[in-house]
Amino acid sequence: MNEFELIRHYFAAARCAQGGVGVVRGIGDDCALLAVPAGEQLAVSTDTLVAGVHFPDACDAFLLGQRALAVSASDLAAMGATPLAFTLALTLPSASEAWLAEFARGLQQMAENCSLALVGGDTTRGPLSLTLTVFGRVPAGQALLRSGAQAGDLLCVGGELGDAAGALPLVLAQRDATPEVAEPLLARYWSPQPQLALGQALRGRATAALDISDGLLADCGHIASASQVALHIELARVPLSAPLRAFAGEEQAKVCALGGGDDYRLAFTLPPALLADIQRDWPEVRVIGRVLAGSGVQLLDAAGQPIEPPRGGYQHF
């Protein structure tokens, strides 16, 4: 098999992943064709991951395949979109059969997990990088935007934060930990679970939403800016996992949760009356603050007094 046949062979499985309705024509022509049901709109997002910038040069191809698609699918969750399909642009220095087989297996596993069908792409020779474009569908006018937060809303997150940033010393093999600590942290880095069902449930309920990729404070800044409101975050209410606390310590865990990024959990604003309904199905959803008139993001201590974010470094690529 030549390089292109290899790629076709290994990606055939991901192509078969069920993408719900809407994939009229996938790989094999000049374009893929998608059908969008009447009354719905198409949500589109593009993300690039570059070796040595977004993931270690030497990493497990299976895990990379999982992570690349999860990162992109999380943008569909943030809009409340129902997953449909994706394209993959893969740039590789050389086509190792073993690498491709493992990468395609990881991609396929996440594709099935997210109900996304591979419908097209491009394979080129060059320094390792991946650009994924994901497609979802959402009823017209119901997409979750960053811009609708209202004074009086609660500020919520979809679960514990900071694990992926905290895991970086493990990802880079700079530190060791016991399996009970290392395994959950590495899983949160390598195979984050896009909160697709939560996002869909928030349609018509959340007033603003996004997925946390730049870090809680930075991403809350995006909501505050787009919605022209102020967000107050109570530090003590930001949920931290037990493995993160054990591995990084209490102070560094807070640093990771506030600024580390790569969480791919949803942050959203919600009228208070709707909280019980959401938490019944998603008990991991936590209220971490509230929306006020004003601008910017303010961190508060347990007494409700403004504080500076705790200082500390976290690993960057």
Add this chain to the structure above:
Amino acid sequence: MNEFELIRHYFAAARCAQGGVGVVRGIGDDCALLAVPAGEQLAVSTDTLVAGVHFPDACDAFLLGQRALAVSASDLAAMGATPLAFTLALTLPSASEAWLAEFARGLQQMAENCSLALVGGDTTRGPLSLTLTVFGRVPAGQALLRSGAQAGDLLCVGGELGDAAGALPLVLAQRDATPEVAEPLLARYWSPQPQLALGQALRGRATAALDISDGLLADCGHIASASQVALHIELARVPLSAPLRAFAGEEQAKVCALGGGDDYRLAFTLPPALLADIQRDWPEVRVIGRVLAGSGVQLLDAAGQPIEPPRGGYQHF
């Protein structure tokens, strides 16, 4: 301005390009939102261009911006799709203000030319490469595919071939030529004009179509294979431009036209009765052969006898 502000600033103009109907929400949220009119489908294509592989490491940023979008838009032409929007994933070693300004200007010019609106993307640090994903709309069931060619159809191309491949010694500054020769050849390499209007006119008429990117013989092989037919090409009917003949010589011009690629002209199969109608509006359309029962692509001499493709090297990246 920091890097991200710079990029937002320079791409603001391309964002404003008119993308026809359908762009509900562009840059600025987790996803862009596209509306597809009832009865239409969305055509999607992704292409990656890597520095040193698909274009010279040192090249004019304005020309690169034009070429990158033209290459992708040509896939919409090949499906007969009406252009709608595109996303840009740009990986850059560093963000030079002058480079970004010129690149964005070239991108914007081609975006206006093709009626494509920039609706999203990603900017990352790394070795220079670009991945563009283009979106078009097409009435359901009317997209031009590679698979419908019928014995008895004519094989046509959308104009002269080989100019872009022939231009490579000029692109790489390995040879000189007079302006009358160099300018048209370089223009065909750096700013190919996607045959969008021709593609739309071929809907319901052409039985199969694609855009020539791998070279005429290879791309005709794709039609033959997808349609399960044989294609016969008469070498003497393959249209060659005067500048290509002058620059490369008659034999090498044929080599470029048959195998060089990067033409981004349409190749399509057409029932003979429809030819006059197409050529009235597109006089540059030429019949180069015909479709027969069988398989594969056969080159013929002027007497209709099978011949081998002329041999000769063309520059590769």
